Amino acid sequence: MLGSEHEIHESTLQRLIQLRQPLLHLHKALLDLEREAYERTHGRVDNSYEVLQLVMHDPWFAWLHNLSELMVQIDEMLDAKEQLKESEAVAALDQARVLLTPSETGSGFQKKYFNSMQQSPDVVMAHSEVLKNLGVAEKNRQDAGSAEAAIS
Template structure:
């Protein structure tokens, strides 16, 4: 199999991973927004963006945001995407999305979000299933 034949499946696999992670991120943001608004009242889209960037309640989501950005950078690069790039992104996602109550800030908050929201469970299942799939 030549590198040309590897390029398209590798690119597509990485793009699919990115989209599934982005969907999970959006679901997690929505659950945090709802929790925030239950205590402090409704927020506008602009206010929500500021909260996402600066408020402690949303800061635990930054590692997931950063992983999506890293994948975006790989996809946007002029360099060909190699299998190793995909494997590294998959490994990072598997490590990050390990819901461990006694884990790091992301892992413990993620475990809590899985307990609170069926939407998070569904998005997590979708990403997890994809992470377990063969690349080819």
């Protein structure tokens, strides 16, 4: 039960914490897949600094920026968890759920994500781990809504 709109359910906070690691694994799997494709087209990239520069600035990797930004947003929320509101945490979980919905005809990210899942078992496995955490987050959101309705 929430004492005020500014408090966060412990279960929602735990979902956010538990989502972080699977998101990192998914991000790495996607980066590895994109790096391999990039290297097939442009030649081998030998050092980590060059890879980082490509990921940050080359249009080839630009579609991954939405996921990178979501991960930064979640990290910032977890760093400031004393000030984190339930609605902000739920919004981040919802944003992850929408972003990570692969679609053959969806947005730029969703379409490339769909294609990545067709190419890499590692991406599929990482996606599955993320979904496990998001599914529980959805249940917590529904439970929180029921608890708030009961209080009213």
